[in-house]
Amino acid sequence: MGTIAGARSGRAREVPGPDAESAVLERELTEAVLAGAARSDVLHALARATGRQVRLLSAEGAPLATTDGGAGVSAAVADGVLTDATGPVVDTLDGLRATALPVRAGTAVTGVLLTLGPGGPRVRALAGAAVTALLIDAVRSGDGPGEVSSRHSPADVIAALRAGTVSSSVCAAARELGIDLQRPPAGAVLHYDGSRLRAWSTALAWLEHPVQQEGRTAWTVVPDESVLVRLQNRLRLMTGDDCADLVVAASGSHTDSLLGLADSFTEAERLLGLARTRRVPLLTFDRCGVVQALLPLPRARLEAYAEAHLGPVRHRPELMVTLRAWLAERGSRQSVSQQLHLHRNSVGYRVRQIKHLLGTDPLLPAASAELHLALAALDLLAADDRRLHGDDEPESPRH
CATH class of the missing domain: 3.30.450.40 (GAF domain)
Incomplete structure (x- = not known):
């Protein structure tokens, strides 16, 4: 010792x-x-x-x-x-x-x-x-x-809350598990991208929160972000992986109804996909920025908005990556040059192409707001594609 x-x-x-x-x-x-x-x-x-x-x-x-x-x-x-x-x-x-x-x-x-x-x-x-x-x-x-005996297992309770089909016996079981349905918590989802699947399942079995597991993904409920972070940290410790961000977590909004809790789980799943797409270890409804406005929209609306504002450059990968960097760095040619490993003149050439194709200066306040929202819509569409197509493959290690 x-x-x-x-x-x-x-x-x-x-x-x-x-x-x-x-x-x-x-x-x-x-x-x-x-x-x-x-x-x-x-x-x-x-x-x-x-x-x-x-x-x-x-x-x-x-x-x-x-x-x-x-x-x-x-x-x-x-x-x-x-x-x-x-x-x-x-x-x-x-x-x-x-x-x-x-x-x-x-x-x-x-x-x-x-x-x-x-x-x-x-x-x-x-x-x-x-x-x-x-x-x-x-x-x-x-x-x-x-x-502790119960008619419903913890996984059954979480499954019922996700589906919005909550009976009186499920409510009783939820209370036994410490879930306060008078003040519904947020739906949360965690995903494991590592190789120690047995350790992941064991770790989930010993969480102090009720969990429903399907392979690499697990659902639970949390009263606030601090609890989600604590669960994420415990899972990281118990799986024993060297790379800290192999456990990705997301949570939806807090609502005042059980039906709203089912919607919160859906939000959490979409945010999880977005977190994995953006390679960030934690994404909550409160911290997802303009994505909050996009989460309720159907796919067709997201697609139409992205196409309307990004159509001419959307399928030009080199221009898209330059546009993202240009907006993020607020037009600093030096910063974009360093970030993309391009000569400053190459950055300037690409930016001129973007301005010409979009018909506007991306840094103008109105244009910048629209483009930020359109890029977020694209990210959400990509995350949905990944989730709906069942992409459960682990990410390559991130250090």
Whole structure:
């Protein structure tokens, strides 16, 4: 376990701030388990970080691994922790006060994590940083997780929300999963472009959010962007890929109805396609710019708008790439020259061609706005083509 301690001392300075310690610890513990560290190594690293003795218990409260050889808790206490029926402070069977944290993902549970002694916000945050690593260890060691019984699996609930066919039993199951349908969350979708598909499926199974998976793509719901980013980061850690942007994520708009939630999933799928086309790892409705105005439009309207404003140059790849760069760099010939690896005179020649074919100066405010929107429409059409034609092939690695 020296690798965890050594990495920790070398990395702790990377991310300053109150949440840095738990964020760094989570990354280090997860990487260590992926590299072969045992659950006992995780507990000892957590004990050093918190200054507390640590115990991992089964779902029935029996000790699975400890740093002090101590006892567990009663089955009733363990069940209360796992079902959120009791607070985090519990008494162990050997008479000690401890802070308890469920080790679970969605309805699947693998046990209870105890830190002995007073448990302030820092200790609780550090304990939470060990959960992902312990879940990975449970999957690797073949420990079977328990399941909270329900008529609908988490995947069933997400499928129903995507389809907009929500019954009372689905609503009840959603509430059990912590989904507040009185304030519907946003539909979200994640896609994996790496090669470790088994690790991807395992990682999805251990997310704390309900997920519906189909191959490389998974759907879930999120209350806000920060939760989506956290899920994305956990999936990156648990798949263990070196390239950080192999997990692409997108989310739709927040609405006030379940029907609107189904529309949000559709928006998220289109934005995911756009994110993959543009090679960006995260794209949300709130941050997609003018694309918000285009998402409700049918394909024929998008096609007509793009053709009306880009028709003369649309099928000239060299002019299209120059137009995008010219608009992005606000007419800086030097910047476009460097970006496209062209001589400044070549850039000027292409820009003159663009102005002639379009019949306007792309940098004029009205023309620029129309062209930006037309280019976004083209990007969305390309993303839709990819999604509708079932292009599920992984991207080439991006570093």
